[in-house]
Amino acid sequence: MKLNIAVLAGDGIGPEVTAQSIKVLNAIAETYSHSFEFREALVGAIAIDKTGNPLPEETLDICENSDAVLFGAIGDPKYDNDPSAKVRPEQGLLRLRKSLGLFTNIRPVKAYPTLIDKSPLKESIISGTDFTIYRELTGGIYFGDKKLNDAGTVASDLCKYSEKEIERIAHLAFKAARSRRKKLTLVDKANVLETSRLWRRVVSNVGKSYEDVELDYLFVDNAAMQIILNPKQFDVILTENMFGDIISDEASVIGGSIGLLASASIGNENALFEPIHGSYPQAKGKDIANPIASILSAAMLLEHFGLKEEAQAINEAVEKSLSLNIVTTDLDPESAFGTQKIGDFIADYIVNAEDEVCI
Ligand code: IPM
Ligand code: MN
Numbered sequence: 001m002k003l004n005i006a007v008l009a010g011d012g013i014g015p016e017v018t019a020q021s022i023k024v025l026n027a028i029a030e031t032y033s034h035s036f037e038f039r040e041a042l043v044g045a046i047a048i049d050k051t052g053n054p055l056p057e058e059t060l061d062i063c064e065n066s067d068a069v070l071f072g073a074i075g076d077p078k079y080d081n082d083p084s085a086k087v088r089p090e091q092g093l094l095r096l097r098k099s100l101g102l103f104t105n106i107r108p109v110k111a112y113p114t115l116i117d118k119s120p121l122k123e124s125i126i127s128g129t130d131f132t133i134y135r136e137l138t139g140g141i142y143f144g145d146k147k148l149n150d151a152g153t154v155a156s157d158l159c160k161y162s163e164k165e166i167e168r169i170a171h172l173a174f175k176a177a178r179s180r181r182k183k184l185t186l187v188d189k190a191n192v193l194e195t196s197r198l199w200r201r202v203v204s205n206v207g208k209s210y211e212d213v214e215l216d217y218l219f220v221d222n223a224a225m226q227i228i229l230n231p232k233q234f235d236v237i238l239t240e241n242m243f244g245d246i247i248s249d250e251a252s253v254i255g256g257s258i259g260l261l262a263s264a265s266i267g268n269e270n271a272l273f274e275p276i277h278g279s280y281p282q283a284k285g286k287d288i289a290n291p292i293a294s295i296l297s298a299a300m301l302l303e304h305f306g307l308k309e310e311a312q313a314i315n316e317a318v319e320k321s322l323s324l325n326i327v328t329t330d331l332d333p334e335s336a337f338g339t340q341k342i343g344d345f346i347a348d349y350i351v352n353a354e355d356e357v358c359i
Contacts, residue, residue, distance in 0.1 A: 001305060002035045006066035008059065008096075010044040011089060012279025013289035013339075014072025020291035020343025021070060021298040024317075027347035028302065028310045039066065043096065044089040044279075045076035054092030060099055063270070068301050069100070071274035072294065077281050089279075098138050101267035104169045105135040105244065106176075106300070107276055108262065109231075109251040114323040118256030118331050121228060126254045131234035132180070133251065134173040135244025137265055139165045140195070142241045161195045161240065166202040172266070173238040174210040183214045183235035187223040187243055199240065220247070227251055248276055257330045259290025262297040264304060271304050273297040287338035290328040292318055295346060317349040 007022065009015040022038060029036045041059040048054050054074075063069050074093045079085050096102075111119070111129040119126055144158030177184040186203050188196035200217060207215045218226065220243045226233065227247060231254050239247065252258040261276040275293030283289045299314035321327065326345050329335050337345075 001307065002037075003068065003305065004037050004039065004066045005301070006059075006063045006069045007038050007040045007072075008043040008063070008069060009040065009072035010074045010092075010279065011046055011076050012073050012281040012284045014044070014074070014279055016285070016287065016339050017275065017289055017291040017294035018070060018072040020339060020346070021294045023343045023347045024295050024314060024350065025070075025298050025301075027350040028307075028313065031313070031351055031353075032307075032310050034307075034310075038070075043071075043092045044074040045079065047092060048087055048089060052087070054087060054089050055095045055099075059092075060096070063096065063100060063272075067271075068304070069096075069270070069272040070294075070298065070301065071096075071272050073275065073277065073279040075279040075281070094142060096272070097265060098143065100270035100272065101138065102265035102270060102272055103136060103138045103165065104172050104266045105133075105137040106264045106266065107133040107135060107244075107248045107251075108300075109133065109248075109254055111231075111254050112256070112260075112319065112322055114319075114325075115256040115260075115331065119254055121254060125229070126231060129231040129234075129254050131231065131251075132176060132236050133244055133248050134169060134176065134236060134238045135248065136161075136165065136169050136240045137244075138241075140241035159193070159195050159240075159242075161198055163198065163202050166199055167206055170203045170206040170238065173236050174206060174213050177213045177236040178210060181235040182212055183216070184210075185223070185234055185237050186215065186217045187220050187237055187239040187247065188217065189220050189243075190217070191219060195240065203238065223247060224250060228253065252276065257290060258293070259328065259330050260292050260296070262293050262295075262300055264297070264300040266304070271301070273301040273304075287340055288329055289339050290330050291339050291343050292321075295343070313350050313353065314346070317346040317353075320349055321345050 009018040041062045111126040141159035144160045148155045190196040252261045258277045265272040299311040303311040
């Protein structure tokens with residue numbers, strides 16, 4: 001298969017972790033005779049520095065004309081504590097999601113048997129956890145009207161959803177549940193929010209076409225508790241934009257590190273793959289960032305194009321590295337392995353799957 005992949009490495013550790021994914025995708029191309037072409041483009045703080053725009057036209061153009069986007073990370077501390085900044089790196093990612101119509105963000109969460117002791121949660125609670133979060137990505141409070149009065153003393157962000165926006169992601173989430181353990185949990189705040197009541201009505205209607213899937217509802221505050229009390233109860237979680245952002249960081253604690261969580265953002269015409277972690281500026285250039293979330297996002301990219309065996313080869317290589325404790329210091333403070341070594345190991349393992357890999 002021939003794939004044109006736009007690479008938006010972005011800020012902080014983005015370039016280092018994305019470089020490992022490219023290494024791994026090249027190993028896949030070599031082993032399975034595919035041709036992957038990579039085109040780099042600017043996004044985020046680095047794009048602001050160079051062009052004044054967190055999502056330059058040229059970047060959007062490259063993304064629109066690629067089969068998929070491989071995204072690194074975004075954000076720079078110099079903007080975080082400056083409430084008056086008019087242009088922010090995050091706007092680049094948000095505009096990209098909106099412009100490419102990436103309305104569904106899929107975030108798988110699982111407890112790797114070999115990492116059980118790395119999580120601060122008890123083994124009895126997390127062992128066997130395997131669920132996926134379907135987070136709505138182009139609506140809700142992230143994209144509603146934002147206002148600040150002239151005196152700068154009153155602000156508002158509008159949370160708005162339409163039936164259509166809910167329906168399209170609900171169908172994808174039900175289909176995913178159907179191919180898994182057939183359970184869908186809608187996470188909302190329907191005891192308070194009108195938008196959440198709309199979500200309940202629309203999702204329960206969509207559910208009528210998926211009678212084989214059990215649908216239940218949880219308020220987000222309770223869901224936040226259940227995710228760490230009894231994560232095994234979940235199969236597919238469906239939720240709106242901001243709740244999904246928050247509970248997915250929380251869920252990453254189950255796996256032992258946020259450096260393991262991958263994601264796919266899917267629309268009708270485009271798809272983008274990115275780790276859920278941020279730009280981790282303190283680690284930039286130190287070769288200590290965990291590249292696995294990015295590498296697993298590359299696996300999701302392959303899966304999206306039907307390359308199941310190839311995606312599986314990456315997942316197996318990742319599991320191998322975890323089981324051999326070839327991990328970065330977020331998972332083992334004593335580890336001598338850096339970002340690049342992990343990428344090398346996983347790429348080599350794919351190429352030499354049959355033979356023993358030397359490290
Ligand atoms: C994420 C990130 C983004 C979000 C930020 C960087 C805008 O936290 O992908 O989870 O809030 O969606
Ligand atoms: Mn987030």
